[in-house]
Structures are given as structure tokens and as C-alpha cells.
Amino acid sequence: MKTLVWVEHDNAVMKDATLAVVTAASKLGEVHALVAGKGCAAVAEQVAKVAGIATVHLADDAALEHGLAENVAPLVAKLMESHDAFLAPATTTGKNIAPRVAALLDVMQISDILSVEGPKTFTRPIYAGNAIATVESSDAKLVITVRGTAFEKAATEGGSGTVEAIGGASDSGLSSFVSAEIAKSERPELTSAKIIVSGGRALGSGEKFEEVITPLADKLGAGIGASRAAVDAGYVPNDYQVGQTGKIVAPEVYVAVGISGAIQHLAGMKDSKTIIAINKDEDAPIFQVADIGLVADLFTAVPELTGKL
Amino acid sequence: MKILVPVKRVIDYNVKPRVKADGTGVDLANVKMSMNPFDEIAVEEALRIKEAGKADEVVVVSVGPAKAQETLRTALAMGADRAILIETDETVEPLAVAKLLAKVAADENPGLILLGKQAIDDDSNQTGQMLAALLGWGQATFANTVAVEGDAITVAREIDGGLQTVTIKTPAIVTTDLRLNEPRYASLPNIMKAKKKPLDVKTPGDYGVDIAPRLTTLKVTEPPVRSAGIKVADVDALVGKLKEMGVGA
Numbered sequence: 001m002k003t004l005v006w007v008e009h010d011n012a013v014m015k016d017a018t019l020a021v022v023t024a025a026s027k028l029g030e031v032h033a034l035v036a037g038k039g040c041a042a043v044a045e046q047v048a049k050v051a052g053i054a055t056v057h058l059a060d061d062a063a064l065e066h067g068l069a070e071n072v073a074p075l076v077a078k079l080m081e082s083h084d085a086f087l088a089p090a091t092t093t094g095k096n097i098a099p100r101v102a103a104l105l106d107v108m109q110i111s112d113i114l115s116v117e118g119p120k121t122f123t124r125p126i127y128a129g130n131a132i133a134t135v136e137s138s139d140a141k142l143v144i145t146v147r148g149t150a151f152e153k154a155a156t157e158g159g160s161g162t163v164e165a166i167g168g169a170s171d172s173g174l175s176s177f178v179s180a181e182i183a184k185s186e187r188p189e190l191t192s193a194k195i196i197v198s199g200g201r202a203l204g205s206g207e208k209f210e211e212v213i214t215p216l217a218d219k220l221g222a223g224i225g226a227s228r229a230a231v232d233a234g235y236v237p238n239d240y241q242v243g244q245t246g247k248i249v250a251p252e253v254y255v256a257v258g259i260s261g262a263i264q265h266l267a268g269m270k271d272s273k274t275i276i277a278i279n280k281d282e283d284a285p286i287f288q289v290a291d292i293g294l295v296a297d298l299f300t301a302v303p304e305l306t307g308k309l
Numbered sequence: 310m311k312i313l314v315p316v317k318r319v320i321d322y323n324v325k326p327r328v329k330a331d332g333t334g335v336d337l338a339n340v341k342m343s344m345n346p347f348d349e350i351a352v353e354e355a356l357r358i359k360e361a362g363k364a365d366e367v368v369v370v371s372v373g374p375a376k377a378q379e380t381l382r383t384a385l386a387m388g389a390d391r392a393i394l395i396e397t398d399e400t401v402e403p404l405a406v407a408k409l410l411a412k413v414a415a416d417e418n419p420g421l422i423l424l425g426k427q428a429i430d431d432d433s434n435q436t437g438q439m440l441a442a443l444l445g446w447g448q449a450t451f452a453n454t455v456a457v458e459g460d461a462i463t464v465a466r467e468i469d470g471g472l473q474t475v476t477i478k479t480p481a482i483v484t485t486d487l488r489l490n491e492p493r494y495a496s497l498p499n500i501m502k503a504k505k506k507p508l509d510v511k512t513p514g515d516y517g518v519d520i521a522p523r524l525t526t527l528k529v530t531e532p533p534v535r536s537a538g539i540k541v542a543d544v545d546a547l548v549g550k551l552k553e554m555g556v557g558a
Binding site: 109 | 323326335427429430433446475477481525527528556
């Protein structure tokens with residue numbers, strides 16, 4: 001089987017999410033990659049070095065600069081004439097583009113796969129991760145998004161792929177990019193952080209969130225996450241949200257501070273290796289999944305913890 | 310402009326789903342069902358656009374069993390003008406739903422189709438994008454804000470690193486993210502009025518769409534259960550545990 005991997009990048013650097021997709025694709029067959037963007041030749045060079053990549057298709061065109069699905073999907077659909085499967089990370093970019101590709105090819109997409117069970121058989125979570133479905137596709141071509149935390153990352157060195165420039169991109173005229181506000185952060189990126197400290201509604205305000213959570217995260221070299229309640233209350237930006245509709249994370253250690261543990265939050269973090277919960281409500285559902293729980297007032301316990309580490 | 314809003318009847322988001330013992334699926338017998346939360350947000354946004362004088366009709370549509378009429382009545386009670394149910398007891402995958410909706414769009418000629426970004430049962434996050442592809446329309450997924458100005462819709466989208474703003478030309482597809490708005494509750498008088506609003510019942514056959522699933526579910530299992538944890542007495546004990554794990558040492 002010849003697979004085509006969507007490379008996630010910012011026109012300068014390949015994003016880590018791509019590497020888990022390469023691993024998933026390699027379980028299906030020969031791995032080819034698509035780098036679509038503008039001025040992104042350096043990304044193609046990085047991808048060519050990733051272990052297991054045969055060919056990197058480089059589509060460099062102004063119409064592809066911002067990854068608009070209307071411009072990208074027809075290009076991918078065209079490439080799929082000579083590939084059997086299209087795999088993208090289950091990031092906001094992948095989720096935006098892949099279903100549009102699937103419909104152009106008249107196939108059902110398989111979203112957010114957790115494992116490859118056979119050439120056409122995959123597992124995927126449903127009902128906020130409360131059930132795992134094993135599904136088999138009857139479509140001639142596969143379109144798949146891959147859960148990044150479910151697959152090892154492919155090595156970024158040791159590959160010897162060839163880069164081939166391709167054309168065929170055009171502006172659909174259906175949509176246009178206006179602007180982007182990307183949060184700048186020195187912290188480990190949430191989906192690849194080894195340790196995550198996450199805060200919930202119990203923090204009470206953005207100031208308290210900053211005052212209590214940030215020093216602990218600094219001490220641990222951790223990424224910072226949040227529950228939906230903390231995001232809705234405006235304590236932290238949207239892209240901090242961990243859960244069914246936010247980011248799915250699986251760090252070595254997840255510290256949940258003042259988070260009750262609603263189904264939708266657990267969906268985003270219950271595959272973490274060790275879960276630590278600090279909550280003053282001893283009946284909070286978070287304690288049912290926590291490996292280590294501390295029933296305490298977070299406003300005294302967390303600063304004390306930070307001080308003693 | 311007319312706005313079309315597809316809505317789905319799903320398990321209530323507060324209910325913890327139970328996997329059937331025979332591994333064929335999730336047990337939905339006697340379980341509370343509701344409108345998919347993202348679809349409520351889509352209905353709300355459509356109503357707000359209409360109330361701002363930028364749309365003249367909001368039509369809601371659902372694909373599903375006869376009981377999905379309740380979901381449509383809920384949307385009508387929120388303020389939608391009329392409803393269409395494409396009734397079937399079969400499992401309908403996003404691709405088939407998108408094909409049915411494309412036919413409805415051809416009949417209704419909406420300027421905007423507002424969908425939820427994903428249904429909380431199958432967690433696919435596909436239908437809106439697929440519908441955009443089938444219709445050849447622009448798409449703005451995961452909308453955080455929507456501004457309609459003439460034939461242009463400007464949408465701030467929630468993306469992994471922050472927000473991205475795009476402009477799409479009508480007719481277009483927008484899918485809603487959680488923070489787009491706070492859906493209204495239907496008042497009792499509006500619930501009564503909704504009972505008199507038009508609700509057309511159709512079948513997939515009426516639209517000539519083949520809804521046969523492309524994916525076969527071989528089995529549905531419980532996720533791995535986490536082994537029971539411990540509770541520590543105080544911060545010192547927690548620090549000890551963390552150091553044992555080599556964290557914060």
C-alpha cells in the first residue's frame with residue numbers, strides 16, 4: 001500500500017504531530033509525504049530525513065501558504081490517484097482538511113485512530129473515549145486522521161527520502177486568510193509535553209491561575225493545561241483546553257489541580273501515564289482515575305508543593 | 310439569506326455511556342437523549358444572525374429515527390422557523406449525512422449552513438467539511454466568532470496555537486466551536502408554539518441517496534480501566550511520591 005502523509009508545518013519547521021502519523025502510515029505500507037505551503041522547501045528537507053520516508057512531494061504555492069482546505073483538498077485528491085491512503089494528524093489542521101479530501105474521493109474518513117489492526121481495520125475512540133470501536137473500511141482508498149499520542153514518533157534522522165516538486169495548486173477563490181493570533185509560549189507544547197499541570201474552575205480567576213499553577217509548572221518544566229470551565233471563565237486562552245473538544249494529551253505525569261473530572265475532560269487526559277489530582281472535594285470524579293490523590297485546598301497545598309520540590 | 314442548521318439527536322452529554330456486554334455497541338436503551346451540544350450552538354448562532362436582520366429564515370434538519378422529531382422541536386422552540394426530518398433507523402455515517410444535506414441544500418438554496426463541529430457520540434468531526442466539499446463551497450470550521458457582512462462571512466477559527474481569521478464567500482459552511490455563543494433556553498410558550506411550526510418528514514429514498522455504511526463496526530469495547538490509585542495524606546507524602554517517580558527531584 002502506498003500512503004500519503006500530510007506534513008503539518010508553519011512553512012519553516014515540521015511539527016512533531018507529523019512524526020506519529022509517519023509511524024501509523026508505515027504500518028500500512030510505503031510512506032510518502034506531502035509538504036504543501038509557501039516557501040516551505042526547508043520543511044521538505046527535514047521531512048526527507050525522517051526515518052521511513054520514501055518520497056516527499058513539495059507543493060510550493062502562494063495559494064497553499066495558510067493551509068486553506070479549499071485550496072489544499074483538491075491537490076491532495078489529485079495525488080491520491082497514485083496513493084492508497086491519506087493520513088493526517090488529528091490536529092485542527094488535519095481535521096479541517098482530511099474530511100474535505102475524503103468527500104472529494106467519495107470515501108468515509110476514519111477519525112482519530114488509536115491503532116492499525118490490519119490493512120483496512122483500525123480502532124478509534126467514540127463517546128468521548130468511553131468506548132473503543134474497531135472498524136473496517138470497505139472503501140477503495142483510505143482517509144485517516146491519527147491520534148498523535150497513540151503512536152510512537154518516527155525518528156527525525158536516518159531517512160533518505162527524495163524531494164520532488166509538484167505543481168497543480170490553485171486558489172479556489174472560496175476563502176481567504178485574514179490573520180492569525182498565535183499564542184507565543186516558551187513552555188513545552190501541550191500535546192508533546194512530558195509533564196502537564198492543569199487548572200480548573202476552582203482557581204477562581206486568571207490571576208490566581210497564574211499565581212498558583214505557573215510556579216508549579218515552572219518548577220516541573222511542565223506544559224500548562226486547563227479544563228473547559230477555566231477556559232470559559234477566561235482564566236486562560238482556548239488552546240489550553242484539554243478534553244474531548246480541546247487537546248488530547250498523554251504525558252508521563254498529568255497534575256490536575258481543582259479539576260472535578262467531567263467525562264469531557266477525562267476524554268482528553270485519561271491515557272496519561274500517571275495522574276495526580278489535588279482537589280478539596282474527596283468525592284470528585286477525578287479521584288477515580290487518579291493514581292495519586294491529595295484531598296486538600298489547592299490554594300495552600302499547591303504553593304507548599306511548589307516550595308518543597 | 311436562508312440559514313440551514315443540521316442537528317443531531319445524541320446521548321445526553323452528562324450521561325456516562327455503557328458498552329453493551331456483547332460488544333456490538335453502546336447501550337442507548339432508556340438513556341436520556343438530547344440535541345448535540347455543538348448543534349445547539351449552531352442553532353443559537355443562526356437565530357442571532359436572523360435577529361440581527363442578516364437572515365430571513367432558519368431551517369433545521371435532522372437525519373435519524375422518528376424520535377429525532379423531538380430534537381427538531383427543541384430547535385423550533387429556540388426560534389427556528391421550520392424543520393425537515395429525514396427519517397431512517399439505519400446507521401448513517403457522516404459521508405451519507407453530507408450527501409443528504411447536499412440534496413437538501415439544493416432544494417432550499419441556503420446562503421449559509423451552520424453545523425456543530427462534531428457530534429459527541431461518534432466524535433467524527435467530518436460532516437461539515439464533507440458537505441462543503443460536495444457543494445464546492447468555502448468552509449470555516451471550529452468557529453469562535455462569526456460576522457456576516459453582505460456576501461462575505463468573516464470567521465475567527467479556534468486552531469491549535471490560537472485563533473485564525475478567514476473570510477468565506479456565501480454560500481458557505483461554518484462549523485461551531487464551544488465558545489461561539491451561549492445557547493438560549495426555550496421558554497414554555499415557545500415550546501407550545503413550536504408544536505405548530507411546520508415539520509416535513511422525508512426519507513433518504515426521497516433524495517435518492519445511498520446511505521449504506523462504508524465502515525463496518527467489528528466490535529465496541531470498554532477502554533482500558535485504570536488501576537485504582539492511592540490517596541496521600543499531605544503535601545509531604547505527595548512530594549515523596551513525585552521524587553520516587555523522578556519528578557521534580
